Amino acid sequence: MAPQQAELILTLLGMATLLPLASAFIMIILTRRVMFKAAGWFATAVMAGSFVCALVSLVTWLGVPEADRRGLSLLKSIPWIPIPSTEAGHLYLGILVDNLTIAMMAMVTLISLLVHLYSIGYMNGDKRYNRFFAYLSLFTFSMLGIVISNSIMQMFVFWELVGLTSYLLIGFWFEKRGPQLACKKAFVMNRIGDAGFLIGFGILFYQLGGKLLLPAAGGASGMVEGQVVTMFDAIKTLIEQDGHSITNPPLWLTAAGIGLFFGAIGKSAQFPLHTWLPDAMEGPTPVSSIVHSATMVAAGVYLTGRIYPILTPAAHVFVAVIGLITLVIAACMALVMTDIKRVLAYSTLSQLGYMILGLGAGAYAFALFHLVTHAFFKCCLFQCSGSVINAAHHEQDMRQYGGLGKKLPVTMACYLVCTLAIAGASIPWTEFGISGFYSKDGIIAGTVSYGHALHDTFGAAANLFWLAPTVVAYITVFYMARSFALTFLGKPRNQKLFDHAHEAPWTMCVPQIVLAAMAILTAPFLMGFWQSLIVASEPQVAWIQGADHLAHGHAMHTTHVYLLNGLAWIIMLAAGIILYIPGMKFSSKIAAIPGINLLYTWAYNKFYFDALYDTFVVGLGKLISMIAAVFDKYIVDGIVNLVGLLGKAAAFLIGAFDIHLIDGSVNAAAAAAHSSGGLLRATHAGRVRGYVLIFFASAVLVVLAVVTTVMVFGA
Amino acid sequence: MFEIGIMHFVVLSVVVFAAGICTLLTKRNAIGILIGIELIMNAAGINFVAYNRYVWGGGEAGSLIDGQIFTIFIIVLAAAEAAIALAIFLNFYNTFSSIDVERADEMKG
Helix, strand or coil, X not given: CCHHHHHHHHHXXXXXXXXXXXXXXXXXXXXXXXXXXXXXXXXXXXXXXXXXXXHHHHHHHHCCCHHHHCCCCEEEEEEEEECCCCCCCEEEEEEEEXXXXXXXXXXXXHHHHHHHHHXXXXXCCCCCHHHHHHHHHXXXXXHHHHHHECEHHHHHHHHHHHHHHHHHHHCCCCCCHHHHHHHHHHHHHHHHHHHHHHHHHHHHHHHHCCXXXXXXXXXXXXXXXXXXXXXXXXXXXXXXXXXXXXXXCCHHHHHHHHHHHHHHHHHCCCCCCCCHHXXXXXCCHHHHHHHCCCCHHHHHHHHHXXXXXXXXXXXXXXXXXXXXXXXXXXXXXXXXXXEHHHHHHHHHHHHHHHHHHHHHHCCHHHHHHHHHHHHHHHHHHHHHHHHHXXXXXXXXXXXXXXXXXXXXXXXXXXXXXXXXXXXCCECCCCCCECHHHHHHHHHXXXXXXXXXXXXXXXXHHHHHHHHHHHHHHHHHHHHHHHHHHHHHCXXXXXXXXXXXXXXXXXXXXXXXXHHHHHHHHHCCCXXXXXXXXXXXXXXXXXXXXXXXXXXXXXXXXXXXHHHHHHHHHHHHHHHHHHHHCCCCHHHHHHHHCCCHHHHHHHHHCHHHHHHHHHHHHHHHHHHHHHHHHHHHHHHHHHHHHHHHHHHHHHHHHHHHHHHHHHHHHHHHHHHXXXXXXXXXXXXXXXXXXXXXXXXXXXXXXXXXXXXXXXXXXXX | CCCCCHHHHHHHHHHHHHHHHHHHHHCCEHHHHHHHHHHHHHHHHHXXXXXXXXXXXXXXXXXXXXXXXXXXXXXXXHHHHHHHHHHHHHHHHHHHCCCEHHHCCCCCC
């Protein structure tokens, strides 16, 4: 790659990242009066600029022959925080560009642009309209910052910014109780994950002496300034010194990998920290659509993809199991929810489970591919649900909907397309389908070979690794068909709501249409392009892995997975639509069957995770704070009060000394003066003759005294 | 032969002084007290003149007249004092319609 091209890409991506920050600052500084109405269009225009930057750099990047791009990463870093005691000497701040970065930048900026456009319609009339766009731009900036970060430290800074801005956005309508609780919950749940991130970071920092640069594995090439030794090189050198390898790793490497992955568990809402994501539905719907697609939850998967090469086999199993649990329980919960946004929220959890499972199972390329395809169709689904909610005057219960397709044809079409996309629809027995088909089936194929690879270790239980995602793929289609049928098909179940429903304004329809088009296009037409991006970064990831099951994954994909999933979407889509066209009539009967009703109740109550956390974690916290309060009240306050009492006693003694001794002596002198004055006063009787007598007598006495003295002592 | 010496003057002075003191002690009339004071002052004046003649050297041989000058001062002083005292008495009379000094006891202790 020519240096000019590299310079251009680095500059453009830097600009793409900083533009939303600039617009957020401008919107915050220019107050309501100047920027209120214009805020939406201003922010959207800036985001468009950011998207164009990302797009131009994407095109430039694709201009480089594919063979040259494999393993290519551009790195620009400047010394940031000096740490003289370490080998590296500095923490570095900068930009890392490789295949993954380029793809993510394009995806995030496009989705953010569309969400900005959608928000113009959706947030119209809100009293903090301008502030919403400032937060949204800041949110985008934070995510872009994560994507271009070139060290784990820098990533952590943006990671926390994402946490903060998501808190602001989820709690945007902070006058209401629900958003208040939801934003706190999201923030606290993320903190728990971040603690793990910090532990992993600490272990790596200690072991590697600050060499934390993050280019794709295999070393950096292209334009490199400053530190060249990357984190992966450093790890490789370090563990090989001790006679270890990635298949026989030291314990700290596993611990660091799992620790960093805990950050991803928090941000990507994986089991057991998944409970914040459905509650985050309390935020405005555009926030849900961006949180669930391009920014927040994508950050966790992206981080896992970035640290993928340092995950040891044990860490891989951990990641895969977490993903597996999440995708199963979330799909079950999505089956029974009646709130349209909650169905989509649990669907997101389930799809994130797929991605994490895919990363754990070694289907690196397809997991990250699923991140992108999912971002488009899930963003679209949320925008459609936002249009429906808008049309239904903020009624979110699907039992009140029905037949809305007649009133909202555009939204229905987009929703249907994205339902097919998430279902992985394809023409049976062929390789042609729309986006979810390629990415999800790729993940399932990866898990099949992972299950085979783990057969020796786990026995028959290893089959769960591919069986569960395959079954859940069916469930996914079913619950999406259910929400589609309940919302758009059948007869109106709430006539008043139906009569008032209307199609969304064009600023809301256009992003939906674009996203739906992307959902169709991403896979079949962009598959080749995609392969040249993400899949191209696979070999450089595999350098340290030593695992060749990825190749198996491709092989498997061509055989029975097509068969399995090729029919799934048709069967389950039909089943879901037929069952739910009349509303909940049949399903409530099914849910009442003994055995199923128990499962139904469990799933409907979110498997009691919230209750569990409330009872044990929050309860424990309350217990600890109660004990602390008692300790404070009786022991700390007791000591303070005792000291106070001692002070009081000392003051009392000193006071007594003052009053009785010092004041007493002064008073005694005064009293003496007073009484002697009283004695002398008697002589001032006011009689002149008395005075004369005293005066004369005194004179006589003085004379007598003088004479006597002279006579006794001589002259 | 009998010659008038200093002792005669001193005795005279003592008698006049004693008379003044007695007047002061016995009189309640302000004018009477003023007369008593006058007597005491004149006793002092007699003493000055007598001691000037016999002790200080103001006799036939000497020419010193310090005692006489003092006496003149005393007379002048007595005159001034009498003027002030009479003025006080007038005010006193205006206030109390009497010149009985026993009445002036408002500032007694």
